[in-house]
Each structure stands twice: as C-alpha cells, then as structure tokens.
Amino acid sequence: MASSPSYRALFAVPSIPRIVFGMGLGRLAGSMVSVAVILFSLALYQSPILTGIVTFASIFPGIIASPLAGALLDRYGRTRMVILDYLLAAASLILIGVLAAVDALPAWLLVVIVAVSSVAHPLSNTGLRTLFPIIVPRYLWSRVNAVDSNTYVVSQLIGPPVAGIAIQVLGPIVGLVAVGSVYALAALATIGIREPPMGQEMSGRLMTDARAGLVYVWRNRTLRGLAIAMSTLRVGSGVQAIVMPVIVLDILGEGPATVGLAWGLAAVGGFVAALLFGGVDTTGIERRILALCWGGTALGLALLLPGPSLPLVFLAMLITGALNGPGDVTMFTLRQRRTDMAWLGRALAVSAAFNFAGYPIGTAIAGAVVNQALAPAIVFGIVMCLLGGVLAWVLVPQNDEQLQRP
Secondary structure, three states, X not given: OOOOOOHHHHHOOOOHHHHHHHHXXXXXXXXXXXXXXXXXXXXXXXXXXXXXXXXXXXXXXXXXXXXXXXXXXXXXXHHHHHHHXXXXXXXXXXXXXXXXXXXXXXXXXXXXXXXXXXXXXXXXXXXXXXXXXXXXXXXXXXXXXXXXXXXXXXXXXXXXXXXXXXXXXXOHHHHHHHHHHHHHHHHHHHOOOXXXXXXXXOOOOHHHHHHHHHHHHHHOHHHXXXXXXXXXXXXXXXXXXXXXXXXXXXXXXXXXXXXXXXXXXXXXXXXXXXXXHOOOOOOOOHHHHHHHHHHHOHHHHHOOOOOOOHHHHHHHHHHHHHXXXXXXXXXXXXXXXXXXXXXXXXXXXXXXXXXXXXXXXXXXXXXXXXXXXXXXXXXXXXXXXXXXXXXXXXXXXXXXXXXXXX
C-alpha cells in the first residue's frame, strides 16, 4: 500500500473524521469550562484563593483516579466511558448553575461538586485518543498527533473567548450552564463510534489491572521521564492560568472577554505551530525539541513581570501557545511509539494524568499568594518551566527502548 503521509490520507482512514469531531467537541467544552469556572468563582466569591482551590479540585481527583480510569477503558471500551464522562460533566455544571441561581451554593459545595465530576475526566481525556495508534498506520502518526494537538488548540482558540463572552453577557450562572450544554452535545456526537477489536492483557480484577497500569508507566523509562518533566512544566502553566486573569481583571481593569481573547491568542500560536510541525520526523531528536519548547515557555511568564500591559499579556500567551504546539506533537508521537498496544488505555490514562499533575499544584499555589505577591508567583512559575525543560533532556531516553511490561 502506497504511503502518503498527508492529512488527506489520514482523514481517509475509517472512523477518523468521526473520532476527531466527537473529541473536538468534548475538548471545546473542556476549554470553555477551564475559563468559565475561574471567572464564575471570581465573580460569585471574589476570592483568588477559592478560585485556586476550585481549579485544583477540577483536576487533582482525576489524576488520582487515572489508573482506575485506564483499566475501565481497556476493559469496557473507549466510547461508552467517554460518553459517561461527558454526561457527568454536563450534569455537574447544570447542577452548579441551578444551586447558584437559588442561592444554595456555599463555597465548600462548589468544590465538592467540581471534585466529584473531575474523577471521571481521565476517561474522556484519554479514551478516544488511544484509538489513534490502533487504527492509524504508523507513517501517519505524526499527522494524527498534529490533529490531536490541534483539536486542543482549536478548542482553546474558540472556547475561552466564547466562555468569557458568555460569562460577561449572560452572567456567571447562565453562562456556566450554557457551557455544560456543550458537553451534552459532545456525548451525542460520540455515540456510535466503533472500536476495532484488540488484544488486552487483563487480570479480570479491576483494581489489579489499575495497579498494573501504574507499574507499567513507572517501569517504562520514557513514560516516567515524560511524567516527571511535564508535571514540573505544568506547575508553571498552573501559575500562568491564575496570574494572567488576575492581571487582566484586577490590574488592567479589563473584562472576562479579554481573558478569553488572551487564551485564544495562545491557541492561534499553538494551532499554526502544530500544523506546520505535523510533517516533521522527530525520531532521535525528541529530547532536544521537548527541552527547547518546554523550557522556552518560561519566556511567556517572564513577559508578565515588568509592569504588565495588555500587549505584553497577549504576546506572552502567543509565545506560550506557539511553543506548546511542537512540544505536544513530539510528546504524543514519542509516547505512542514507546507504549505497548495492549496497555494503551491504562498507560496513556496514567501517563496523561501524571503529565498534568503539576497544573493544579500551580493553580493552588498561585491562588494562595497572588494577591499579596504577584511577582514572586510569576518567578516561581518561570523557574518551574525552565526546570521542566531540563528534566526532559535528562530523564527522557535518547533512543527507542524495548517495551517493558510489569
């Protein structure tokens, strides 16, 4: 079969257009929620500390539950688990909106609802993307990973500005409920996606399989190195997620729509960079790319230090997005190549969760100190981004290793 590594060839692969569409809608909803929850918390409670806690609660429980989520994906199938998560997310956001509307949403209950909903997030974060290396020929992996990355980027391009406008025009309560309806649409779009049969290495006991996924990731040098390096980078990303809205809203006096626009600019940079990078063969140079892209994101935070202005905020977000694009494409391809197919659900769920583990830590730290000390919070984020790049160079193996099993 002639191999043409083009995007046209990729979308000719059966089920790919449907998977990309359903996954894209889910990620659009997720990108809207990440901004809407921050703006909702700031509007109703006027507390950056609570906002940091809510953001932490929206992510960290899912990280803890990721091994179990991976076992569920390998055992019961991807699409039904993804649909379950989408429906739970939609119901949670609508519940928050209804309780807030009747003045029955104390801060602790908001945190609890967000935390419960986040437990299922690894199902959708990982579920459909584990189908890519199964149904897509290897010569198209860079292309499909560029598309995978760009569904995130496009969702960031559209979602945050729309979420910001919705919160500003409709108000925080109605705006949050509107965002929840996008999750319901994503669930409808995912219904009917077929999965190919594949070999599975399962014990028959859910907790045993979940624990095996943890062991597999830890013993795989590549997955372990990526988890340590990227989770460190994400501490800096979490700082930026809190610092940037505080600067725009409180220091510059702009509205929620401007916060969404700033995230949209980051998405534009990431979209263009990932699209152009999709045809690059990264074999053998992954460490170099990851170190440069991840360490370079420190520049995006550094631009917020000297007397922040709106142009500097926009430039900072644009640079951050442009560096994330090639970094994501490289990481996705490397992770697929060095993961045993029979372990995809568990390995990718655990790996993706660990990769993101630093983000809620960064948001919690920034939320706690940003009102009293903005500059030290930014410097802390810069250091963590630089350290993430260094760890990628040190911990990720240079060459393909033999796939390891527990």
